[in-house]
Amino acid sequence: MKTHLSVLLILLLIMTACNCNKSTFDYPETKKGEVVDTYFGTQVEDPYRWLEDDRSEETALWVKQQNKLTNSHLASIPFRDKIKNRLTEIWNYPRTSAPFKAGDNYFFSKNDGLQNQSVYYIQESLESEAQVFLDPNTLSEDGTVSLTNFSVSNDGKYLGYGISRGGSDWREFFIKDIKSGELLKDHLQWIKFSGIAWYKDGFFYNRYPTPLKGDELKGENTNSKLYYHKVGTSQDKDVLIYEDTQNPEWSFSANVTEDEKFLIISVTESTSGNALYFKNLEDDSEIVKVIKSFNKDYSIIDHVNGKLWIYTNDMAPKYQVLAIDPASPDRDNWTTIIPEHASNVLVNTSIVGHKVFANYQQDAHSAIKVFSMTGESLYDVELPSVGTVSGFYGKSDAKETFFTFSSYTYPSVVFRYNIADNKSTVFSQTDIDFAIDQYETKQIKYKSKDGTEVPMFIVHKKGIELNGKNPTWLYGYGGFNISLNPRFDIRRLLWLENGGVFAVANIRGGGEYGEEWHKAGTLTNKQNVFDDFISAGHYLIDNGYTKPKYLAIQGGSNGGLLVGAVINQTPDLFKVAIPQVGVMDMLRYQHFTIGRYWATDYGTSEDSPEMFQYLYKYSPIHNIKKHLNYPAVMVTTADHDDRVVPAHSFKYIATLQNTYKGQQPMLIRIETDAGHGAGTPTSKTIEEWTDLYSFTFKQMGIEPIY
Numbered sequence: 001m002k003t004h005l006s007v008l009l010i011l012l013l014i015m016t017a018c019n020c021n022k023s024t025f026d027y028p029e030t031k032k033g034e035v036v037d038t039y040f041g042t043q044v045e046d047p048y049r050w051l052e053d054d055r056s057e058e059t060a061l062w063v064k065q066q067n068k069l070t071n072s073h074l075a076s077i078p079f080r081d082k083i084k085n086r087l088t089e090i091w092n093y094p095r096t097s098a099p100f101k102a103g104d105n106y107f108f109s110k111n112d113g114l115q116n117q118s119v120y121y122i123q124e125s126l127e128s129e130a131q132v133f134l135d136p137n138t139l140s141e142d143g144t145v146s147l148t149n150f151s152v153s154n155d156g157k158y159l160g161y162g163i164s165r166g167g168s169d170w171r172e173f174f175i176k177d178i179k180s181g182e183l184l185k186d187h188l189q190w191i192k193f194s195g196i197a198w199y200k201d202g203f204f205y206n207r208y209p210t211p212l213k214g215d216e217l218k219g220e221n222t223n224s225k226l227y228y229h230k231v232g233t234s235q236d237k238d239v240l241i242y243e244d245t246q247n248p249e250w251s252f253s254a255n256v257t258e259d260e261k262f263l264i265i266s267v268t269e270s271t272s273g274n275a276l277y278f279k280n281l282e283d284d285s286e287i288v289k290v291i292k293s294f295n296k297d298y299s300i301i302d303h304v305n306g307k308l309w310i311y312t313n314d315m316a317p318k319y320q321v322l323a324i325d326p327a328s329p330d331r332d333n334w335t336t337i338i339p340e341h342a343s344n345v346l347v348n349t350s351i352v353g354h355k356v357f358a359n360y361q362q363d364a365h366s367a368i369k370v371f372s373m374t375g376e377s378l379y380d381v382e383l384p385s386v387g388t389v390s391g392f393y394g395k396s397d398a399k400e401t402f403f404t405f406s407s408y409t410y411p412s413v414v415f416r417y418n419i420a421d422n423k424s425t426v427f428s429q430t431d432i433d434f435a436i437d438q439y440e441t442k443q444i445k446y447k448s449k450d451g452t453e454v455p456m457f458i459v460h461k462k463g464i465e466l467n468g469k470n471p472t473w474l475y476g477y478g479g480f481n482i483s484l485n486p487r488f489d490i491r492r493l494l495w496l497e498n499g500g501v502f503a504v505a506n507i508r509g510g511g512e513y514g515e516e517w518h519k520a521g522t523l524t525n526k527q528n529v530f531d532d533f534i535s536a537g538h539y540l541i542d543n544g545y546t547k548p549k550y551l552a553i554q555g556g557s558n559g560g561l562l563v564g565a566v567i568n569q570t571p572d573l574f575k576v577a578i579p580q581v582g583v584m585d586m587l588r589y590q591h592f593t594i595g596r597y598w599a600t601d602y603g604t605s606e607d608s609p610e611m612f613q614y615l616y617k618y619s620p621i622h623n624i625k626k627h628l629n630y631p632a633v634m635v636t637t638a639d640h641d642d643r644v645v646p647a648h649s650f651k652y653i654a655t656l657q658n659t660y661k662g663q664q665p666m667l668i669r670i671e672t673d674a675g676h677g678a679g680t681p682t683s684k685t686i687e688e689w690t691d692l693y694s695f696t697f698k699q700m701g702i703e704p705i706y
Contacts, residue, residue: 027657028065040609051650084690084706098402103156116143116681151196160196195294197254202230204254231665257303271601316340317515353419357392388485407490447538449531466544472501478509478529479558481518507532552576564620584652586619632699638671
């Protein structure tokens, strides 16, 4: 009898072991093609190349099947509706932007709480009653049409505004008469990454040629051209101002100085560095090419006392302000207005009320310094706490301006600032039904793999016990000179009130410490980014905040690449991974829309054998291995994302589902009528975060408090 029981026990153990290596999810079958690319003698299979055609019937069916599986799993989570109800409750609070004056009127945007898109208002004075001026919620029934541009002409007569449909980067421009409220017949199309630079009775803008049918959301965007549009005319009457047929991959953007004396043209071929041209609009002279290379960043602040003031990292990794004489623009004649700070990064500058407002980044948070028009340091603007500031915009002769301040536990407040007195008063603030004062933010520094000190913000309820059992959400980006500064985010409150810890790692590749910090996470230094993030996870574990079974990681776009790479390198460190709209195929990213612009951060697989091998070594798709014990993965993307095309996420999840043999779910959530993130309706955002939190809590074995 004992012998039979022993045999039975052994058989049960074998069966259990076998089941542990078998997925509990019945994933849709994803066919494999036989595409093979050769890079410098190395053959690389790309079996899911067919998923790059995101408009084919075959891909559409695959998307439908994947969403069906994901939705079925999410629907089985018993507390999903409770999370959605709580998110909706938290989200339902009014929020208002800082007002700005243009012509004889003030403008600001406001969201009553759950409106899909914020509404723009107009008022004659700050004390008069505000009237609805432009409501994008009326442009579509589901809120998927969003505003991308809102620019008032210098004479205050017209509003130029841009819209995006379904979250696409493509813009359409319209003109509205401010006094009458009439929408004019102007309708401009196939615009991307363009502002509205007003000059006289029209504006400068850049656009691309009309794409081929079917390529609107995936085809490469080339042959950018700069045009001038006169109000009241059709787009085919626009005047071509500048193009470069010898360099079809270059893109152009325009600005006009406040006095309308100079047109400024910025020329880009990537996300880092730009050339700079200008044209004197008073005498219609030729375009002057001040900077012809793309080695550094240059932007014009304004035309001041006959000089063009430039904000740049040229000869200043932490940025400075220089002055150029348009009549003699040679480098030898440049003068310094505001020199580079020894430790803080100059983020941006503005001239308002004959003062220069310099927004510095000090250990990833804001510090505002005020200078005279001769560059003399005058004083600092007092801020409520450690946080992030935006604003200080207006005309050069204004007497007041506005700025917005927020932090992780400090909801956005709009301040009215008296320029002459250096005094700030609260102009408007949000009223949130949440005990914000029960939570705290701390900033620590931890050491990465190579010994580099990296800052990290950690947010949690006061008095938290460091017992390793706290659910923790670690967020990162690490690229393109983008800094992660402390800002209020309503989405994070649900996590915090459930005893969660929210951490943001300011890893290399970002702009927190200037150009050198950025470059330390690019090209063949990209592994530093992954090491920094992995080390952040170890810090949170080693210091008692959490354990791997309670640690979730999230990142979007370049941050999606980050998440995809680190779970290949240290899969056991995390319980849940959420790569959103990620760059997952590092060998082919440059072949879609404006992907080639990212080459200054990444390099491309065609650059050299060394660069190919480096990319191949960390590319998320190409390093998924059968033997790895992956965390639960929820990939998110959207059908109208024409920045990081959804093919990245499609191919990535297909590879994971085919390769991984464990029990953790490998799912993808594909949103419809949405893009890279900007302009996503409130309703869709709440639904998405309901799913992300439901998925994460379930995988951690934690039931929320509701």
